Amino acid sequence: MTTGATARRGRPGxxxxxxxxxxxxxxxxxxxxxxxxxxxxxRLKISKSAIYHHVESKDALLGLALDRALTGLEEVAKHVRSLDGPAMDRLDTLLRGSVAVLVERLPYVTLLLRVRGNSEVERQALTRRRRLDRLAAELVKQAVGEGDLRPDIDPAVTARLLFGMVNSLTEWLKVGRGASSADIAEVVAAVAFDGLRVHREA
Amino acid sequence: MTTGATARRGRPGxxxxxxxxxxxxxxxxxxxxxxxxxxxxxRLKISKSAIYHHVESKDALLGLALDRALTGLEEVAKHVRSLDGPAMDRLDTLLRGSVAVLVERLPYVTLLLRVRGNSEVERQALTRRRRLDRLAAELVKQAVGEGDLRPDIDPAVTARLLFGMVNSLTEWLKVGRGASSADIAEVVAAVAFDGLRVHREA
Structure with a gap:
């Protein structure tokens, strides 16, 4: 790193x-x-070369941004993989942990969810995302096997709908506004696992 | 319309x-x-002027595409508004009808869901989308009032999670592949209304 670069990096903002x-x-x-x-x-009110001082390309910026979303989700997955106990509980932990990452890193996860595989950086992110999806699908399958989740729906579909609901939060949550991530996770878990209908006695 | 234009329009594809x-x-x-x-x-293997023969701008193309998604959803909403009976049943009809439109017009609805309001065409589409969202939220509120949906979750949040799950179908459904729209709607309705958990006797 040159002295000039250090100086530039030091400028506020x-x-x-x-x-x-x-x-x-x-x-x-x-x-x-x-x-x-x-x-x-x-938008940054700096020169292009000031951006190129930090990253070599727009793709590299995308890579850094997607990594910020993915490492958060992967840490949750790692924690969940280390747990014992019923698959249903581990799935619940994965769901709540994912909501927390989504709330805390909302713009990064929003960006991740829009990635379509148009470049090598995007394809690598999709590969990492699919690994997370597989964990969710495995846990759903195990929870069905253990009699805790309904067996009449394909576990892969169940996992997709479950995390589809989680991911839809990116459409309407606002950064730093409203409920805590734990409250939001509580609502999503309640709807997903117990449904919206009131079951009244006949 | 000139004869040339008619001829061009007649060319297959x-x-x-x-x-x-x-x-x-x-x-x-x-x-x-x-x-x-x-x-x-x-991509179309035609000239730019052949495209401009059909539409005056890229924005106009976007407008036509979004309209295709929106008119489908608005027809469902119109039908639902014409119904009597419990709000829960009307909500169920709205949900299943929306899934059907999504499956049948998948690429158009996918495009609609990505609109962020970057232009007048996009803002008009968002206004029409919000009208549909309001119908869903009203029905949820009524169904809560009628004792059919759980009262412990904000109706606006419930409506968003419900249609968030529906909209997440655009992430993984493939055009013309797999289950019918009625089957898919059945699964979404089952998960959303009755939840994933198996309720076992103690």
Whole structure:
């Protein structure tokens, strides 16, 4: 690192975290492919070369952003894999942990969910996402086997609907507004596991 | 319309439906803002002017595509508004009808769900979408009032989670593959209303 680079990095508001956070904001607004480094420079009010000081390309920025979402989710998965006990409880822990990461890293997870595999960076992210999806599907399958989840629906479909509901939070949650991630997780778990209907005695 | 235009329109694969279907495919792959009329022309293997023969702009194409999703959903809403009976039954009809439109017009609904309000066309689509969301929220509220849906969750949140699950189908359903829309609607309704958990006697 040159002295010049250190100096530039030190300028307030121009560190890599700020560049990353603002870039993700713009990617989510305009779509990744619809965003140019020029757009990012304008929004950040810095020069293109100041961005290139931090990252070598727009793709590298995307990689960093997706990694921020994925490492959070992977830590939850790692914790869940280390647990014993009924699959239903582990699935519940995975669900709540995923909601927490989604709430805490909302713009990053939002970006992750829009990735379609248009580049090597996107394909690598999809591979990591699929590994998480497989864990969810395995836990659903085990919980069905243990008699805790309904057996009449394909476990893969169940897992997708469950996490589809979780992921739909990115459509309407606002950063830093409203309920805590634990409260949100509680509601999602209640709806998913126990359903919306009131079961009245006949 | 000139004779030339009629002739061009008559050429197989170059009618407005094909232009629209292919454009929506490309928009979903690359994002609307990341797609140029050049990209569309290349994919359609026609000239840009052949596209401009059908529509005056990329925005107009987007408008047509979003309208295809929205009119389908609005027809369901209109039918539901005409019904009497418990709100729970009307909500169930809205849910199943929405799933059917989603399955039948999958790429169009997928595109609709990604709209963020970046242009006048997108903002108009969002206004129409919000009208549909309001119907869902009203029905949930009524069903809670009638004692059929759990009262411990904010009706607006319930409606969002419910249709969040429906909308998440766009992430993994494949056009023309697998179960019928009625089967898919059955599964979504079962999970949403009755939950995933098996309730065993103590």
């Amino acid at each position: 121009h560190d890599i975290s700020t560049v990353l956070a603002t870039s993700v904001e713009v990617f989510n607004e305009r779509g990744f492919d619809g965003t140019s480094i020029d757009d990012l420079a304008r | 170059h009618d407005i439906s094909t232009v629209l279907a292919t454009s929506v495919e490309v928009f979903n792959e690359r994002g609307f803002d990341g797609t140029s009329i050049d990209d569309l022309a290349r």
